[in-house]
Amino acid sequence: MSSHRGTHNDLHSEQGALPAEHPGRARNPVIKVLDLAWLEFAKPDLVASERFAQAFGFTTVSRTADELQLRGTDAGAPCVIVRRGPRSRYVGAAFRAAETTDLVRLAGATGTNVEMLPESLGGLTVDLSDPSGVMVRVVADTHELATLPSQPTQVLNFGHDVRRANATQRPPHEPAKIQRLGHVVLQTPRYVETLNWYLEHLGLIVSDFKYFEGQRDRGPTMSFIRCDRGSTPTDHHTLAMMLGPSNRYVHSAYQVGDLDALAAGGEHLRELGFYRSWGIGRHIEGSQIFDYWRDPDGLLVEHFADGDLFDCTLEPGWSPMTASGLAQWGPPATKDFLGLAPGRDALHELVSMARSLHDDNEFDLTRLRGLLKVTNS
Template sequence: MQLLTAQPARHPSPTTKATSLAHLIFERPDLKQAERFLVDFGLSVASRTDEVLYMRGTSGAPYCYRVHRGDKPRFVGLGFTVGDRVDLEKLAALPGAGSIERVEDPGGGERVFLRDPAGFAVEVLHGQTLVAELPHREPLQLNSTGELRRVNGTQRPPAKPPEVIRLGHSVLEVANYQTTSAWYTQHLGLIPSDVQVLPDGSPAVTFFRLDLGDTPADHHTLALAQSFMPLYSHSAYEVVDADAIGMGQRVLREQGWKHAWGIGRHILGSQIFDYWEDPWADKHEHYCDGDMFTADRPTGVHVVSREAMSQWGPPMPTSFTKPRLTPAAIGMLIRNLRRSPDLTLRKLVTLARLFA
């Protein structure tokens, strides 16, 4: 396949190398409604005030989801951790970066505020204190042909929200695709695991992982997709096994939440997945059994299509990637068609046809 546009690539000397995706940041007009969905989804309250809600999984991360009270619902940004205070000093020296400051959120530590080229806030933390892990059930023992692991026993997973272990990844849509991709590889050391390209060879989606050397990292911690404006696509949260995903579907349906897509298995990343919408139609994914890559795994290149999104399960609904065309969104579409070198009307028409 001939690649006509430069693909996102590893930076030879990144400013820092992020060590984890720490948290996501949202604004919501109703914190109680936000909490109700997130608890049904499988997160637990770490801390709350009248103005801020912190949610956590069962891992030692003090929180993975922060919700501020705001007049309108919106995705604000995301937080990463780095391994050394020197990394914060390097990031604080970048143009437009904030100074190093103490963190008052759960876990404490220090942080630097940045803004990526798409306009999303990026908090980079160091020195955050881990907390005691919460209990969660063990993966179910499965019988298979030739290997009986459960004899004289039964499967009875509890009928309750699945216990989210941790935040796994977030997927964002951007207009200035190449610049934003380059920013994350240059300043946080992210590695492109797989790139999905359009028929002309230009990139449409890149799945980035952390560079943890010989330590296996999630296939993607951040994915960036070509769009006409910056948008939150979804975020993903690991649960212990496929039965937890199935039980999550049962509980969320019974609680009246809106299903978005699933259950199925992705091709790139291989996760078994199920997607749900929160009260403001933002998508949240349960997943398990994702691919883990070390730093020496090369980047893969694949043709993008609806069919390339899953190995099995229901086809991806056309509504899954369909933007809400508000007057503000239409105005941004027109502006970004004029400004972004990555965005053309032909490319938008191609994307719309591929996912129609």
């Protein structure tokens, strides 16, 4: 076990930072966002998108010929906004500002403007692009959707600690009701530059760093990043970012009530013919119980339950990046989840690898070797 200053053994990583390694937070960020508000996607078929979304556990807020808004049971803004487009793609994320004045401060620091959002959402936004070119919105004063009835969680017996007697356990095969948006995971060939942008502009802080085996001296290649809400615990990661040969959406994750909701909801999806990419298992970074599915357009989405919550006092953990290190228990990570299954996406990533080696970015031949080692680990 490491004795380096700033470690927090037995919490989420075996060791903390070495001297002069990335601190995982900005000294004086422009603002500190509170949470993710929603994610935006483009899809060619909104009817098929809504059909999967409802089977996955979303509730439809509204659907027009050109836009679909989806929500969870928690109060707040929609979790997901899907607009009609020629191809399926991730567009960007909206983060929730702590107060409206933060938008003015952010706009001034970035040379942008505070704009009105569409009436269907209400409120204000500052629209930016991160160094990878991905859209980032910071929003405030949006319409507040009321809380919906939640899915009952199960009463559990823990060994000899009996909490349920003369009653059976029968979770129905039905959609696992989404409670809220949890996080989004992105890949970029400009990893450190993009990471620093989020820390400096939005006040996010790193919970865990990952590095390629044998390349720790070259710095991290993945980070799990949370909001800084001071003494209020928040999700282990709201955003995760990894170094790779292309700018790519990896997956997004949505909280459900408990393991039974997740597992029975998965049976419901399987019975409808949808494709499970990987699961069920429990992660290491974040500790979530997870289950990954492909939507009709091939985008990866996750049900999760029982995730870690950290306040601002914990410093980043550091650990090597391996495929086998993605879960504490569960089936091995699949080729589909790792992006290695034969198909269009894998071919696109191979082409991106070849191109990125000739571009001005952080993904060089040494990093490629490290990534290939991860996929075989």
